[in-house]
Amino acid sequence: MNKDRVILHCDINHCYAQIEEMLSPACRDVPMVVGGNEEARHGIILAKNLKAKPFGIKTGEPIRDALRKCPGLFVIPPKYDKYQYYTEKVKDIYREYTDRVESFGLDEAWLDITGSQSLFGSGEQIAKEIQDRVFEELGLTISIGVSFNKIFAKLGSDMIKPKGLVIIDEENYKIKAWKLPVEDLLMVGKATQDKMNKLGIFTIGDLAKTSVKLLEKKFGKIGVLLWSYANGSEDSPVDPTVHKRTPKSIGNSWTTPKDITNFREAKIVYERLSNSVACRLRESGYKGNVIHISIRDTKLDSCTRQIKIDHYTDTAKEILQIAMNLLDENWNRQFPLRSIGVGVTGLKPFTTHTQYDLFGEVEERENETKVEVVVEAIRSKFGFFKIDKCSALLDTRLSNVDPKANHTIFPVGVLKGSIK
The missing domain is CATH 1.10.150.20 (5' to 3' exonuclease, C-terminal subdomain)
Incomplete structure (x- = not known):
């Protein structure tokens, strides 16, 4: 092992499915998958347990295909709040061994334990201790790769599941990795x-x-x-600090439960998405000056468009208005829409100095933001659907979603370094 660096890559095996088994132990005895709502057209397999593996079920395939392979398959809707909570508990254990922990999505992380060996033992000893603690304290199995760089550490963690521990060092990487x-x-x-x-x-x-x-x-x-x-x-x-960097974009998209055939329906969805984006902007402490939309029709043809505005915003009302203008200019109405998205880029911390104008537009935007913050507070305390606009009642199939709660968190790890 390179004495200069010892890197671990830790991967929670079948993360979503394992957490569901921990919450409901009976799930361990049946073929089970975590997936979306088939009726709402979110029917994709997100994770599977070991009992489902022999049926050839694959992550990412439609639920209906998985049910053909295994008619008795038990399908559980995802609980992202639970997954975030328990994966953070796992990472709290990692941080007891080093402060250098880089998340790679919810279920994976790199640990630099180079400076920890004098306290806790060799890389292999630390990896084994972490595995044992995560299982004993949380009931979850993790696979760990131990190596001298991040790439080979990740390869190692992928090689044996569940609860694998693979060492790839400078002496054996040509034997273990190259094949x-x-x-x-x-x-x-x-x-x-x-x-x-x-x-x-x-x-x-x-x-x-x-x-x-x-x-x-x-x-x-x-x-x-x-x-x-x-x-x-x-x-x-x-x-x-990877996850703490300024994000390039904050956005939401949704595959709707029915095809969007007119602007009234599109506005209901965009209103939901714009509120989610604005709320996440404020929670992250950013405003942006580029609004972009994405649409996909029933022929699966996609289109993305954006526009730069002359100020920074975190207001749902303004994001919605611009999104609808972009939709009006770019949707030819020939085919219905089945997926809609909106996002904000060009982000800066919201503490950036605001240039006030002579016509009160800034004050109007700030007042609108205050209203939205109050609505968010009510929803946070009493539930998302406890306060809403009347327009949401026009089509409850399209408005019956909280995109902020349901948005997927994707890996944010970034590999940066010299090429030798």
Whole structure:
């Protein structure tokens, strides 16, 4: 093991499904998946337990396909608040061993324990102790990879599930890592895999031995980066501040329970989404000056459009108005919509100085924000649907959603470092 760095990658096995089993132990004895609401067209498998694995059920496939494979499959709607709560409890255990913990989504994290070995033992000893504590204290199993960089640590945690512990060091990485399929490497998606396969690159070892000049010619900078990953040259730091950085965008999208055929229906959805975005902006402490929308019709054709405004906003009313204007300009009405999104970019901390105008527009926006904050407070205390606009009653199928509570949290880890 490289004495300069010891990195762990910890992965909570089948995270959502495991937490559901912890909350309801009877679920351990039946094939079970966590998935969305089929009737609301959110019927995708998010996680599966070990009992469901023999049926060939895959994460990301439609629930209806999974039910064909296993008619007795038990489907549980996701409880994101519970998943956040328990995964944070797991990370609290990680932080008892090091303050260098970088989250990679809810269920994964890198730990730099280089400076912790004098207190807690070797990387392998620390990994084993963390595994045991997470299981004893929370009833969850985790797989851990131990290595000298983040890439190989993640490869290690992926190799054995559940509760695997794999060490990939400078002496054995060519034996353990190079035999793995190239698609196991972080940042190698299906398109990149297909291109590499056409070049005769099927394993990580094949990639490591390929001319870096050829990779740069075929893939650009990403080819050079992936070559460095395969050769163990990745040296990005474990960065606890990744999730605290200014986000590039705050937005929400929704696949609606029925097709959107007119602007009245679209406005109901955009009103919900705009309120969610504005609330999340304020909670994060940001305003933005670029509003963007995304739409997808029943033919699965997509369109994204944006507009930059001359001030920064975190007001739902303004976001909604701009979103509807963009929709009016870009939806040809030929086909109904089945997915709608809105977001804000160009973000800055809300403490940025505000330039007041002569016509009271800033004051009007600030008054509107105050009203929205009061509504949020009422919803927070009494429930989202306890206070609403009359327009929400026009179509309760479209308004019966709290997008802020349901929005998915995606991985935010970023790999940065020199390429040797």
